[in-house]
Structure formats: structure tokens, C-alpha cells
Amino acid sequence: MLCLVEDLGRPGLAELGVGRSGAADGDSFRLANRLVGNTEAAAAVEFVLGEVAFRFHRAVTVALTGAPGPVRVSERGAAFNAPFPVRPGELVRVGRPASGLRGYLAVRGGLGVAPVLGSRSWDTLAEIGPPPLRAGDLLPLADDGDGPLVADVAPVRWPSADTPLRVIAGPRADRFGPAALDALTTRPYEVTAESNRVGLRLAGQALHADASGDDAGGLPSEGMVTGAIQVPPSGQPVLFLADHPVTGGYPVVGVVVTADVPRAAQLRPGDPVRFRWVGG
Template identity: 50%
Template sequence: MSDRALVVVRAGALTTVQDRGRPGHAHLGVPRSGALDGPAAALVNRLVGNSSDAAVLETTLDGCALKPRSDVTVAVGGAPCRVTVDDRPVAWGAPVRVPAGAVLDVGPALSGVRGYVAAAGGIAVEPVLGSRSTDLLSGLGPAVLTNGTVLHLGRELAPYARVDVGPRPAPPAELVLRVTPGPRADWFTPEAVRAFTSRTFHVSSASNRIGLRTEGPALARAVDGELQSEGMVLGAVQVPPAGRPVVFLADHPTTGGYPVIAVVRAADLSAAAQARPGTPVRFVAVRRR
């Protein structure tokens, strides 16, 4: 057995294996999944010399701690945090060489929500439907990490990046989501449609990888009947009976029975992945391209 592996010392609140996901299986009821902050995951992979589709670890709020069985190059990105090796500070957002047996500690997020840890060679778990991603909704992919989990690594294929730090946008102080109205905007009153794109909502603490839930004004329905279940896409803004919009993220269901008032531009969803509870949210209507 190869000693190219990481042992999980501290799993954190929710740490999962993620890559670019498994798109193209919605007709089978399988969500896309994958890293919620795709650009952050791609950057840490690039910093350690991996391809952009290599599997990384996605942490949630309080980070994780890992011990490599052999020397390995890692990079930590996404939500800014303190990073140490055997209690000594090392760089965040840059390649770091971690000796065998040392403890890499990824601390709590100083801002934002989700951190990403790439190791040279990538996390080498068995792919399911072409992806190594953990899907919390369907249960596909590797299990959520627990203390003592052993994560085997692939072979290093390229030299790591020679940079001091990889620049990344700061987590949002205000989340602005561009939306294309519809397909069920006519299920809401004109006042509700106006409120959706003119009032401020806030990120709910009930948000997760399935959806970003909001708190704020309730959107009143113009149609009280039941909606037959229909297909859902990444970024769909569904409105449950309570009237508070929910933005569907990577682990969203593939069908749903509540009306979708709009769909968020895909380019804005990485910022949604880093929006903490209480962050103001504004939906801005844009024309279809």
C-alpha cells in the first residue's frame, strides 16, 4: 500500500471530497454536486500542480487537520483562515511543503464559509458516475470525513506553482445575485415580483450545500394551486410556501414542486458559497442572453 496518503486528525464540522461534480445525470435523478466555490477549488489545484478536475477537500467554517504519511505539497484557499504545520504558521493561498508525520491544521474561517485543501496528486477516492464528489442529498461518493479517515493521494504529475500567494476575491459583505426572471414568475403577485428584486434578504443559518436559504419579506403567490413537479437547474430560486426564496446549489434536487421565480447566473454562485448567515442578499434582474 502506498504511503502517499493523508490521515484526518480533525475532521471539522463538515469536510467533504469534491471535484468539478457529475453534470449530465439529472435525467437519472442525480444532482451535479461538486465544489460550491469552483474557482477557489481550481486555484488550489493549480497551486500544487494538479489538473483542474482533481479532487480536493471542502471544509465548512471550522477547517480540519491532516497528517501526511509522506512529504506532500498542499495549498489552502477559499475562505481565509490561519494555516499551521506543527503549530508553526505557514502561507494561506500558496503552496506549502508538509513533511511526513507533521500536522497541517486548517483553522476556522476568518471570513467566508468554505475552505479548500488541495494536495499534489489529488484525493484518489473511487469515482462514482465519473466524479469523486460527495453528494449530501443522494449519498453518492465518499462519506463525509471523520477523524481517522485515510485519504490516498494520486501521483504528482507536475511541479507546483512558484508564487507567493494566489489572489482571490474576498468573501462578500453583500451578496448580489443576478437573476433571469421565470419560468414561474407569473405564479407570484406583481408586488411580490417587485419585492424580490428591490428588497434586501439575508442568508439564513439553515443554508447548506443543497441550497442557500434566505430570510426577509415573504413573497405572496398569485396562484394558490399545486404545481406539478418539474425539473430544477443549478441556481434555480425556488419559493416554498413560507415565501422565502431558496437558491439551489450543487447538491440540489433534480425536481421540485414549488414555483421557481428566477434563476441565478452561474458566475455568481461561487460568491453564494462564501456568504455567511446574516449576509445581506439582493437579487438583480437581468435580461436573458
């Protein structure tokens, strides 16, 4: 499935109409680079639902993070969240994870594909950066190592799908009455098959503007951020992820806190989603 080169994206270009993009699950991405002694921004591979294989033509150190699946290096086993050596000619195979969506493969030194607008990330919405990988593509290595290897394994606890995503009130929360605000956090939603790196399209209780106030449409375009929960006329929320548009005209009822966005990026179609209000 979708297999991309990503880094930490293109911050600071929104005024030019270019979103940040970058790794959808930034926590897993950074961990992969730290495990192989890279800078956190070194380019790595993001892949969806495993079932992917990489052949290496030189001796390297590799780490896999994100949605954990079975790993084989030629005829021996390996594990997620731990660096391991790969010899020239060996094949690293990653199977389908039992839960979660996205995995990351980092190589000591990082990937040396050509940057576009200062980043080696593929933006699926703007179609900027190195294009999605295909069978047979050859990826050069870079020199983004940042020091010696310092860990044998990272103790990562995979989060439960039942844990709510924390949400703060959005800039247009006042367009929704108490019933809609309550429904967002008391009733579960489901991730739909139309979801992607742009955002999670959710199905569940429709959210509509308070009948006593303004309707939910008619807004001028305004800036959008990762984690924003936008409500289109259908009332079915959309949770923006890494490749979201830089502006939007539908009201943002809430924003998932930054620390919980990586967990949202690991949700699959069919997974339940719960929200919990936090803050004032």
C-alpha cells in the first residue's frame, strides 16, 4: 500500500499555500531516527499496514517503529522499537500489524533523496516532494547520523484504541450548542474508508450549529492546523492530519492536542474514536 519518504515536513510556508506535511505519526518517526543515531529530522520511510520488503545493498543499521508487525531479516527474526544490523544483500520483510496503521523504517544516516522546498516529505494533498515508492525503486543514503547508538530497545506501550483523544475548544466552538458539544465527547465515532493523510473522516452523531445562533456554514476561509476537527454541512467531523489544507471554510469545533495527534494517525478505517474535552 502507500509507502512514502517522509521527514518532519515544511514548517513556515503556509502563507505560500504549502502545508507542513511530514510524518503522520511524529512520535514513532522521531523514535526510529533516535534508535539508529540519526538527527530527528532525517528522512525515513512511512508505510501503511506492513506487507512491505526492503533489500539493502550495503551493511546498515535499521530500526522499525510505529504499528508493530512481524519482522524477518532474511532467515532470522527482528523486532520493532530496537535497532538491528542488516548485511549487504539481505531483505527486511515487515508483515501486517495486528493493530495500528503506519510503520516507519529508519536507516543509519537517513535517506538522501532530493529535497523539495527544503523537505524530503511527500505531501499527498499538494503532491510535492519525492513521489510514493514503487517496487524496484532505489533509495540513496544520506549522512544524517548524529552520534553513536545509545539504546538496545525502546519500551513502547501501544495505546488502547479505547483511550479518548483529548480536545480543546476550537475557534468556532461557539457556533455549536451544548447538545452538539456534548455529543462530540459522549458518543463514539468510527473512522471511515475515505480517511487518509489529509484527515480522518468520521461517521457518527452529526454535529449541527445551535438553531438559536449562526448556521454552521458561511465562514470565510481561515487558517487550519493539524488536529483541527472541522465540521462540514453533513455534520460528520473531519480530523485533520499531516497533509491537511492550510485554509478551510467550515467551522472548527475543537482541536486534538498535539500530543494525541500521532495516536490519531494510527487509527484504521473501522476503528472507534472517542474524544474528551480538556482545558478551559
